Amino acid sequence: MAAAHTCTSVLDLVRAVVVVSRVGEARYVPVGLNLSAAVRRCSNCAVEHTGASGEALFVQTAVITDIHANIEALTVVLQDIETRGADEIVCLGDLVGYNANPNECVEEIRNRQIPCVMGNHDAVACGIEEPWGFNEVARHAAIWTRETLTEDNITFLRETPQNQRVENEFIGVHGSPQDRDMYLFSWAEVYAQFQYLDAFGAKSCFFGHTHFPGIYNEEGLCSGDEKGRFALNNGNRYFINPGSVGQPRDNNPRAAYLLYDTDALIVRFIRLEYDISKASDKIMRSGLPKFLADRLVLGR
Numbered sequence: 001m002a003a004a005h006t007c008t009s010v011l012d013l014v015r016a017v018v019v020v021s022r023v024g025e026a027r028y029v030p031v032g033l034n035l036s037a038a039v040r041r042c043s044n045c046a047v048e049h050t051g052a053s054g055e056a057l058f059v060q061t062a063v064i065t066d067i068h069a070n071i072e073a074l075t076v077v078l079q080d081i082e083t084r085g086a087d088e089i090v091c092l093g094d095l096v097g098y099n100a101n102p103n104e105c106v107e108e109i110r111n112r113q114i115p116c117v118m119g120n121h122d123a124v125a126c127g128i129e130e131p132w133g134f135n136e137v138a139r140h141a142a143i144w145t146r147e148t149l150t151e152d153n154i155t156f157l158r159e160t161p162q163n164q165r166v167e168n169e170f171i172g173v174h175g176s177p178q179d180r181d182m183y184l185f186s187w188a189e190v191y192a193q194f195q196y197l198d199a200f201g202a203k204s205c206f207f208g209h210t211h212f213p214g215i216y217n218e219e220g221l222c223s224g225d226e227k228g229r230f231a232l233n234n235g236n237r238y239f240i241n242p243g244s245v246g247q248p249r250d251n252n253p254r255a256a257y258l259l260y261d262t263d264a265l266i267v268r269f270i271r272l273e274y275d276i277s278k279a280s281d282k283i284m285r286s287g288l289p290k291f292l293a294d295r296l297v298l299g300r
């Protein structure tokens with residue numbers, strides 16, 4: 001990790017500004033301080049920018065996906081995003097399905113006016129699709145969710161778009177640019193999707209759906225450092241999956257999301273402990289399948 005450099009006082013001022021701004025609202029820049037200029041100047045100094053307590057200073061965009069009605073996980077993730085001072089959040093879909101708090105999760109996203117895309121579970125929950133391709137457990141949860149959601153929340157899900165622009169160069173989708181229900185598990189599957197980015201005028205893509213965090217370029221699967229950070233190369237194109245907030249499946253039960261520093265061009269995969277037993281107890285009390293409670297504990 002790079003040591004704090006000579007721009008620290010400017011950075012601390014920038015941080016103070018970002019932290020007091022409300023997540024989801026327009027970026028707040030006080031009179032007399034050009035935030036972009038300050039950030040760019042320091043981006044030339046070091047790859048990692050940290051304050052006195054070690055947190056990242058240049059976080060700008062948080063990407064979350066696959067919340068799946070897990071309000072315990074979502075609450076912890078949103079608190080962490082706010083603490084780190086991100087000023088934008090984008091959600092890549094599947095707000096609902098599997099866990100026991102679909103209304104609470106949709107309302108949290110709605111109240112914060114977080115831009116979302118429609119996930120395959122959202123599409124079934126709001127009645128646009130039927131759960132024909134779902135396994136028995138997922139179908140049970142989908143029907144329970146549809147019966148539990150309020151009319152207002154169903155309307156919100158029904159109106160979510162198929163994609164969202166993320167900063168200048170990324171398109172945000174649920175499954176793939178081609179299809180919200182397409183799984184991209186391997187590099188070969190990802191590679192076949194690069195050709196579709198031009199149609200969106202996008203260079204790279206954030207996606208969800210698999211519940212596996214990962215980052216790919218046109219040459220293969222990339223790996224970050226031991227802190228989950230990866231520096232993007234401006235000459236490359238990427239597909240990046242943050243992992244799932246509410247139902248991780250990579251043998252790590254902690255809630256997942258990512259931060260994208262648009263100035264330093266660094267993505268950082270974040271994992272957070274949350275109250276899994278509370279979330280799994282709610283699943284059992286709601287009459288949802290026990291398998292869904294067990295998999296939260298296992299993270300798969």
Ligand SMILES: [Fe+2]
Binds near residue numbers: 210211
């Ligand atoms: Fe999902």
